[in-house]
Amino acid sequence: MAFEGLSERLQKAFAGLRRKGKVTEDDVREAMREIRLALLEADVNFGVVKDFVKDVREKAVGAEVLDSLTPAQQIIKIVNDELTKTMGETAVPLNKSPHIPTVIMMAGLQGAGKTTTVGKLSKYLMDNDHARPLLIAADVYRPAAIEQLKTIGNQLNVPVFDMGTDVDPVEIVRQGMAQAALQKNDYVIIDTAGRLQIDDALMTELDNIKALAHPDEILLVVDSMTGQAATDVAKGFNERLDITGVVLTKLDGDTRGGAALSIRAVTGKPIKFVGQGEKMDALDVFYPDRMANRILGMGDMLTLIDKAQQNYDEKQAQEMAEKIQQNSFDFNDFLDQMDQISNMGPMEDLLKMIPGLANNPAAANIQMSPKDIGHMKAIVYSMTPAERVNPDLLNPSRRRRIAAGSGRPVPEVNRMIKQFNQSKKMMNQMSKGNFGGMEGMFGNGIQGRLGKMAMNSMVRKQKKNKKKRLKNAKNFKS
Template sequence: MFESLSDRLNGVFKKFRGQGRLDEENIRAGLREVRLALLEADVNYKVVKDFVDRVRERAMGQDVLKSLTPGQQVVKIVHDELVELLGGEQQDLELRAKGPAVIMMVGLQGSGKTTTTGKLALHLRKDRKMSPLMVPADVYRPAAIQQLTSLGKQLDMPVFASSTEMNPVDIAKNAVAQAEAEGQDVVILDTAGRLHIDEHLMEELANIKAAVSPNEILFVADAMTGQDAVNVADRFNDLLDVSGIVLTKMDGDARGGAALSIKSVTDKPIKFVGVGEKLSELEIFHPDRIAGRILGMGDVMTLIEKAQTEIDEEEAEAIGKKMQRAEFDFEDFRKQMRRLKKLGSLDSLMKLIPGMGSVREKLGDLNVHEKELGRVEAMINSMTAQERRQPKVINPSRRERIAKGSGVDVQDVNQLIKNFDNMQKMMKKMMGGGSKGKKKRMPQMPGMGGGMPGMPGMGGMGGMGGLPGMEGMPGMEEGPAPKRTGSTKADRKKKKQKRQQRKKKK
């Protein structure tokens, strides 16, 4: 979402860093470009004015102007102010401990309330170990009731039985009573929306609020609508006093103005963001992490959390041991590839790694690399279980069958097996041959763990470079063997001769 804004701001900061000294004139010129970048990103003009004024006031301070690294100081100031603009500290849901807590989802029709209700229920069950009851309270749109019922079956989660003939206020009260009787500790109300705000809708929502006293009223806004989402959020807040914002479609190509403006305009925090269509793709909103992404600093914490969620530690440890014993097979490699897919696209992952912006530009279209990963997986899927576990049995006739089954050329299958064989040989070399029969300690190979904290079992991908369409990945590029840095036989012979010559002289 923030790509164009991030590119513009990084261009401004390069100019700042390139100047040995800063003065009022070049700070004003740089902040003029920052202001234009924010306005082009559809940020509210009042918010932009206040933001730039605060940055200018801090950047003009003597501690910055006299600093040895004034450019870096300005970047830090912009980062700190962006964090404040986005809400300061991350704010979680405030749910009562006794009795079922009530969360009321509000917003215009089409903003994604029903899907977000399902995502939020999954988040509460998975991360907070709660037992949610989802409640379809939109009686004006039968499809909304059907959709939430379908999501309940998909998530194996209870859904309150409502119908279009029922009153929304009665639905809310009866759902809370049912949750209390059946032991559910949180009720999520999916309320009705309209194409625009009207008196009847707001009166109904106010009556529901009065009837069940919700702990949280979350306004769901489509981030793609930009400043319209901010204006509508402000109206809902005036009438209902919402407790937080959920921005959907943050994975789209919107310019980011809603995310940067909505906290300042409504004075309500963004609590969650929808980052994809899957029910698992709802993230807690962290202002400091988003600010880091905007300024090209990456977001390692989110990457680690994604890995910890998707990767089974016991399985990862088992694969790590197999790699150390040089027993890593195609079955294991396929598991690694599937893990990588669960974490997201290559492009989205690289955005989270600090300093990878320039690498992404050099790689060009990362979708091409993802397609090649798909081709590699198709070849592995076309193998039998025996072939995946014992690649040595794959003879020429089997290679032809694998190629036909995966829709590739035999040369592609040959290249895959050759690279895999090379990786196995490399592992054996690194694990064997120590003095007195002792095994060497296996050094860190590129892509074999250690490089990404908190991501056990993600190793191995880097060691498979040279697969079709995956040139440039470290670990397996063909070329001359690296020179040994230890003492050779000739070196030892020369040393022995020198010692003998010294003895003769004595």
């Protein structure tokens, strides 16, 4: 997570305030110094940091804060509100034309992830707006860009218009727009050329494409890993093109994340999406308030719920809930659970979205790589259908056979079966509203209740195909 270092520094600054029942102006001044250093280390623009700290300090030293019963919590709330304000208050939707097609022009420096983002945006529009986009390959200076876009188009079943590398990009866009009119595509996404730096030739070409296509959106794709330099890039493109929004890529990388905290304040233009991961569905709407919560270690329940809703079907979730209540959860369901949680993202990232676990050392140590999941699947796939449905059949001899079939050692098979039994027991308790022993993980306050709600939501929303599996199990002789 891009803000991990910043989050840790801010938590240390707040820890000192929390230990004091009464907070003085000197305490606030010391906390502001730590916050200032934390933001600068995160590569946030100096001017943005200066204004941010000034605004927080002015609000934090008011009598209504310092004289309150919980001054530390109120100061944290002020920081949260200011972070949200700095990043743009609320999510900003894509501009949409009243007439088809809506034209989206993508711009950015070479290597920012622009072509990949074109594919991700196409997938987002198809999933959320039932769109039929046309992609225009207007980057003629990097032949690999055209081939990459065509590969992405084939993967997503989205048409790509290209004329090779020997045609002027403006002419490619002209004919691509005509093709979209014939096909009645409701979105056109133009993948333009990038350079290693901003130059006049690049900007003139983009100006000409803008004048021809009259885009409803000009989205600047910025690499988060470039730090404060990303702010300078955004400022340069905005002054020339008057961009309508920003897409931050590689926000999941080992980066300090200062761009997200600086771009809106410097350019006045909203961050509309963030890219986190290589998969085509790894594009998320940017919610400033949710990001502020995550930076401050408060979790991000709404994004966690969004991810769950994207990966689960309500009817199937209800069936799974009933099965858990009947204590008939089996290894087939265990496979589904692993698949669906994997689709939501890395386990360590999901845990950080749960209030109370965002900065919990125990949560930070929980990792499950695709390789680990593959080993667990291999063990389950080496079981017979009857064994998957009825784990009580797994005696020592069967476990040795499963170990041989999966290529995993017997102790690993035993450990995985033990984990399954523990999960089954825990989910059965949770389905009955019994969260005994979980307070130590989540806490007793509102964060604890939200954490338990999140776990319960994840448990309830699992996929299965009950009739088919039971039928297969009955037809198989154990």
